[in-house]
Amino acid sequence: xxxxxxxxxxxxKLYGPDxxxxxxxxxxxxxxxxxxREAGYISAVRNVSLDIHQGEMLVIMGLSGSGKSTLVRCLxxxxxxxxGGIEVEGADLTALSEAELIELRRNKMGMVxxxxxxxxxxxxxxxxxxxxxxxxxDKHARRARAMEMIELVGLQGREEYFPRExxxxxxxxxxxxxxxxxxxxxxFLDEPxxxxxxxxxxxxxxxFLRLQDLLGKTIVFITHDFDEALRLADRIAIMxxxxxEQCDKPGNIVMxxxxxxxxxxxxxxxxxxxxxxxxxxxxxxxxVPDVVAxxxxxxxxxxxxxxxxxxxxxxxxxxxxGAVVGVLNRDTALNVLLGSA
Amino acid sequence: xxxxxxxxxxxxxxxxxLWWWIALAAIVLAVLKPVAPDWLVRPPVWLVWPxxxxxxxxxxxxRDDLGLMHVTRAFADGVxxxxxxxxxxxxxxxxWPRLEDPIPWTVIAATAFMVGYALRGWxxxxxxxxxxxxxxxxxxxxxAMETLSVIIVAAPIAVLFGLVLGVLAWRSSRFELVLDPVLxxxxxxxxxxxxxxxxxxxxxxxxxGAIVTIIFAMPPMIRxxxxxxxxxxxxxxxxxxxxxxxxxxxxxxxxxPSARNDILVGVNQVIMxxxxxxxxxxxxxxxxxxxxxxxxxxxxxxxxxxxxxxxxVLLAVVLDRCSKAWAERQPEHFEKGTPWHQRNKLLLVWxxxxxxxxxxxxxxxxxxxxxxxxxxxxxxxxxxxxxxxxRLVDPVTLAIRAFLIRDVLIPMRDAYLWLPFTAVLxxxxxxxxxxxxxxxxxxxxxxxxxxxxxxxxxxxxxxxxMVSFAVLLAALVGLPLGIWAAGNERRAKVGLLxxxxxxxxxxxxxxxxxxxxxxxxxxxxxxxxxVFAMVPLARYTIEGLRxxxxxxxxxxxMSGANKRQTxxxxxxxxxxxxxxxxxxxxxxxxxxxxxxxxFIGTQDLGQEMQRALSSTxxxxxxxxxxCVAFMGLAADHLAMRWAADKRRALGID
Ligand SMILES: Nc1ncnc2c1ncn2[C@@H]1O[C@H](COP(=O)(O)OP(=O)(O)OP(=O)(O)O)[C@@H](O)[C@H]1O
Ligand SMILES: [Mg+2]
Numbered sequence: 001x002x003x004x005x006x007x008x009x010x011x012x013k014l015y016g017p018d019x020x021x022x023x024x025x026x027x028x029x030x031x032x033x034x035x036x037r038e039a040g041y042i043s044a045v046r047n048v049s050l051d052i053h054q055g056e057m058l059v060i061m062g063l064s065g066s067g068k069s070t071l072v073r074c075l076x077x078x079x080x081x082x083x084g085g086i087e088v089e090g091a092d093l094t095a096l097s098e099a100e101l102i103e104l105r106r107n108k109m110g111m112v113x114x115x116x117x118x119x120x121x122x123x124x125x126x127x128x129x130x131x132x133x134x135x136x137x138d139k140h141a142r143r144a145r146a147m148e149m150i151e152l153v154g155l156q157g158r159e160e161y162f163p164r165e166x167x168x169x170x171x172x173x174x175x176x177x178x179x180x181x182x183x184x185x186x187x188f189l190d191e192p193x194x195x196x197x198x199x200x201x202x203x204x205x206x207x208f209l210r211l212q213d214l215l216g217k218t219i220v221f222i223t224h225d226f227d228e229a230l231r232l233a234d235r236i237a238i239m240x241x242x243x244x245e246q247c248d249k250p251g252n253i254v255m256x257x258x259x260x261x262x263x264x265x266x267x268x269x270x271x272x273x274x275x276x277x278x279x280x281x282x283x284x285x286x287x288v289p290d291v292v293a294x295x296x297x298x299x300x301x302x303x304x305x306x307x308x309x310x311x312x313x314x315x316x317x318x319x320x321x322g323a324v325v326g327v328l329n330r331d332t333a334l335n336v337l338l339g340s341a
Numbered sequence: 342x343x344x345x346x347x348x349x350x351x352x353x354x355x356x357x358x359l360w361w362w363i364a365l366a367a368i369v370l371a372v373l374k375p376v377a378p379d380w381l382v383r384p385p386v387w388l389v390w391p392x393x394x395x396x397x398x399x400x401x402x403x404r405d406d407l408g409l410m411h412v413t414r415a416f417a418d419g420v421x422x423x424x425x426x427x428x429x430x431x432x433x434x435x436x437w438p439r440l441e442d443p444i445p446w447t448v449i450a451a452t453a454f455m456v457g458y459a460l461r462g463w464x465x466x467x468x469x470x471x472x473x474x475x476x477x478x479x480x481x482x483x484x485a486m487e488t489l490s491v492i493i494v495a496a497p498i499a500v501l502f503g504l505v506l507g508v509l510a511w512r513s514s515r516f517e518l519v520l521d522p523v524l525x526x527x528x529x530x531x532x533x534x535x536x537x538x539x540x541x542x543x544x545x546x547x548x549x550g551a552i553v554t555i556i557f558a559m560p561p562m563i564r565x566x567x568x569x570x571x572x573x574x575x576x577x578x579x580x581x582x583x584x585x586x587x588x589x590x591x592x593x594x595x596x597x598p599s600a601r602n603d604i605l606v607g608v609n610q611v612i613m614x615x616x617x618x619x620x621x622x623x624x625x626x627x628x629x630x631x632x633x634x635x636x637x638x639x640x641x642x643x644x645x646x647x648x649x650x651x652x653x654v655l656l657a658v659v660l661d662r663c664s665k666a667w668a669e670r671q672p673e674h675f676e677k678g679t680p681w682h683q684r685n686k687l688l689l690v691w692x693x694x695x696x697x698x699x700x701x702x703x704x705x706x707x708x709x710x711x712x713x714x715x716x717x718x719x720x721x722x723x724x725x726x727x728x729x730x731x732r733l734v735d736p737v738t739l740a741i742r743a744f745l746i747r748d749v750l751i752p753m754r755d756a757y758l759w760l761p762f763t764a765v766l767x768x769x770x771x772x773x774x775x776x777x778x779x780x781x782x783x784x785x786x787x788x789x790x791x792x793x794x795x796x797x798x799x800x801x802x803x804x805x806x807m808v809s810f811a812v813l814l815a816a817l818v819g820l821p822l823g824i825w826a827a828g829n830e831r832r833a834k835v836g837l838l839x840x841x842x843x844x845x846x847x848x849x850x851x852x853x854x855x856x857x858x859x860x861x862x863x864x865x866x867x868x869x870x871x872v873f874a875m876v877p878l879a880r881y882t883i884e885g886l887r888x889x890x891x892x893x894x895x896x897x898x899m900s901g902a903n904k905r906q907t908x909x910x911x912x913x914x915x916x917x918x919x920x921x922x923x924x925x926x927x928x929x930x931x932x933x934x935x936x937x938x939x940f941i942g943t944q945d946l947g948q949e950m951q952r953a954l955s956s957t958x959x960x961x962x963x964x965x966x967x968c969v970a971f972m973g974l975a976a977d978h979l980a981m982r983w984a985a986d987k988r989r990a991l992g993i994d
Contacts, residue, residue, distance in 0.1 A: 117580030
């Protein structure tokens, strides 16, 4: 695999009287959230190590207060970390000067916020053009680029509106357009859709997936909503009390929870909708049953009718090219389908 | 109880006893007065420090040795230049820019109309345009323009300085820490305390009036900009940072524009403070409406005073409404492809009006200027009506006056003066302890001790008696009025509107009706204070009562409480903290008003302040000002502390 775009090594963010000294005293040992709290420190991010790769969509999940926002703000250096190291495209983020940081944000990073963070006194167009204006692009060029972005998110015709005059979904589209205006390589989204009602949210997710197909960016996405995570994620990281409990493919998280907490977290998920044939298949043994192969990318839910109707104990699994890559044990799959896995 | 520990409504057993002991000491001191040694009765010589002399020494040093005089003079010259420009434009002073004539009154009235119309539609347009027509028709144009020309210069400068200081305070918490008590003090210093140093450094006249206005109007601007900057949502800032804004860009493009509404509320306050101060600055030779009013009042020319009073009130309302409308204005977009002349329709209409009226003025002098001889006046008719009215009520007012002076005011004043200062000190400490524990006791007694040390004890007691009597009277009238007004939605709305409007009037205005009714004496002064102090009392009573959560009232209804029980058992207790804010404001207002009312003859700190002003004695003026401020701050401390505890106990906010 290529070099990670973002790489965190033992990142800490403590809130309290003197985090750096305290952290040095720990010598890399993690005493746990409660001990830290006894000592007067809130560990918003606790000993997080994580690599995020080019073009990957990483979704961060966790309960309220588990440190999701803080982790993302560490990655964008909106907050300074208390310990550890973060590299962005090989450069040490914590060592950047103010000017270098501004350069990085002007050229590489974009961020979308839960409550939009639009400037109330600027029109849609001027909001979207704001990052370009900050880096001194001339008025004509930045307006042209901003218009492109506005069209990309489907807000054409509203560019003269003020944020106040838009619905929540439309405001968030402005936020998305603004964060994309500088063509960032890395895109952070902190609960971008949770302020929206379910219908609009669904629509925005589709929109987002379309954009992602189009742009193929490296994305860190925070959400509270497991369905949302499942729709979007390449990998999901589950946080608790500032630490990452598990970071893996959605299917793995559901099928092989690393901790009890993760197991509880995913307990109510309809596993059949998450688990793909590929996650369950076994290597091809001697004889491949001679029936129509199923696709590795299909979820158990997609296969439900076939599993019920087809009585053969093993089904061949094929990849996108049609080559058989494994076999699916019917019982295993049925267990997942019926929720007794 | 410690400073940091959450305060309780009933302080601990220990301190509970202590405040009783202190109160007892106060009583004993008072009772034993006839046999008490002198130093317990009045501040002994060693306790009275020559504070005024020290301040004067510092000022002389700053003025002469530090050469601060040159700095202030240079600044004053800059202000003077600006004043010349506006004066020239508004009423013709033959300086730069050299116009043949000043701007015709019709053009200004039309401009006022357009501003009002653009901000809030026809009603405000007609109000503001009409105000200027009234001013012109009554031949008060020159005075009004003299007043406005100073506001036009002073208010923007105050806004600019206030904004800069607000930003600095926001950037440096250490600066904020220093600034906060200074602002507290400056916002409780009476108007006159500002005038004396200005007279020393600048002299008298419009220039001094403008500068004293700038200084006086600045504090609320600092407060509001600081508040606004702090309130900007963190996500807006973070989004700005992620857009790659430098910290200057963040301030310029994200923070200040996002704090727009609070900053504009600050601008509104600056304008209103400016108007109040400009009117009062007549005491230091500032020409204009205030000076005219002062002269007419002193000459007891009631009809003409009322005319000018109406003008000042109208101007206050127009300035307030327009600046508030501006603050509340939300941006609106134009449909795409709206042509330029559509987008700027109002601007074009205005330009056409200006050109048209200016041309008209060339041919028809009345559109340029209405001379006093041509002016229309209602003062004769007013005088007749007022005379009739006064003759009608004279027996009543005379009786009230005689009764008040003989049976209430003089005995009350004597009682206040009779009290040993140590008894007062102990009493204040006891109240402080009861309300806020040791810290509050120390704070308020320090304030009172300063007054004892200033050497103005007797004068201060006279001020205190006037204020306490006035606030009591204001509460007796204002609270029931407020409770009545809060009875239903419509009355409450009207009540709040009246109070809010009345609060915009410069304090000076309140003297007109009372002088009319009672003449020039203590009763008139107290009458003015009572009316002025009633406004915040009624206002916050309405607000507090209307603010009680509906669910609580429904719960009371469901418990079978009748209207009276609901009022006494639910609504009033819940509203009490808010009402306390009103009482607090009312005390502050009374203090200011008592000082202003000094020129119609009282013997309190205000009278001494006026003397200090006429002899330009900075030290004396500031010491007197601080005495007033400290009385206000002590009351403020106790009221706010009490209200905060009460709020917490009730689980509000
Ligand atoms: N500036 C701060 N000072 C002190 N503690 C903070 C600060 N910012 C965050 N915290 C604490 O850090 C912890 C993590 O906060 P964070 O906002 O990252 O949570 P989150 O997972 O994003 O929660 P939510 O889902 O509610 O957004 C919380 O306990 C919070 O109280
Ligand atoms: Mg969050």
